[in-house]
Amino acid sequence: MNAATPGQVTPGLGPVLIVEDDVLQADLLATTLVNAGAGEVRCCTTAAAALDELKRFSPEILVLDVHLADNHDGWLMVELAQHLFLRMPLVVFATGSPERIPAAIRDLGMLAIKPYDAVALVEAIRVRALKHARTDWRGRLRRALRR
Numbered sequence: 588m589n590a591a592t593p594g595q596v597t598p599g600l601g602p603v604l605i606v607e608d609d610v611l612q613a614d615l616l617a618t619t620l621v622n623a624g625a626g627e628v629r630c631c632t633t634a635a636a637a638l639d640e641l642k643r644f645s646p647e648i649l650v651l652d653v654h655l656a657d658n659h660d661g662w663l664m665v666e667l668a669q670h671l672f673l674r675m676p677l678v679v680f681a682t683g684s685p686e687r688i689p690a691a692i693r694d695l696g697m698l699a700i701k702p703y704d705a706v707a708l709v710e711a712i713r714v715r716a717l718k719h720a721r722t723d724w725r726g727r728l729r730r731a732l733r734r
Contacts, residue, residue: 599623599624599625599626600620600623600624600625600626600647600648600709600712600713600716601625601626601646601647601648601716602625602626602627602628602629602644602645602646602647602648603617603620603625603626603627603628603629603646603647603648603649603650604628604629604630604631604637604640604641604644604646604648604649604650604676605617605620605628605629605630605631605650606630606631606632606634606636606637606649606650606651606652606655606664607630607631607632607650607652607681608632608633608652608655608656608657609652610630610632612701613630613632614630615705616650616705616708616709617630619705619706619708619709620648620709620712623709623713625648626647629644629646632655632656633655633656633657634655634657634663634664635657637651637664638664641664645676646676647676647677647716648676648677648679648712648716649664649665649676649677649678649679650679650681650699650712651664651665651678651679651680651681652681652682653680653681653682653687653688654682654683654684654687665678665692665695665696677696677697677712677715677716678695678696678697679696679697679698679699679708679712680692680693680696680697680698680699681699681701681703682698682699682700682701683700683701683702685698685700697711697712697715699711
């Protein structure tokens, strides 16, 4: 996973919410995230379940399948998250059709193009999470959603 040199501390990941209607893919990613040090990982298979979960759980990372079986798009959850949390979670848009995501929304997070390698995705999330902690994502999100 993450090869740390002796004496180097590998930063863990905070709590994660995975919204993915492919249960096997969600389980694989959840296991990989837990093994990478995620504080807590929760999974939802529908947008409705995810919206309920976001009211009770404050993830630092939000992995969204943008084309869910219940016909919701992931960026609606991003908009809700920006209203619920003081610190906007790092958003990962998981999709097989990146061209269908509006540019203003796509730029708010990182893209995981399906099929993706779960271990490589977790490493990319780890790198991005470090940068995210030092960035004004809430301000960027609000500006993009106003467009």
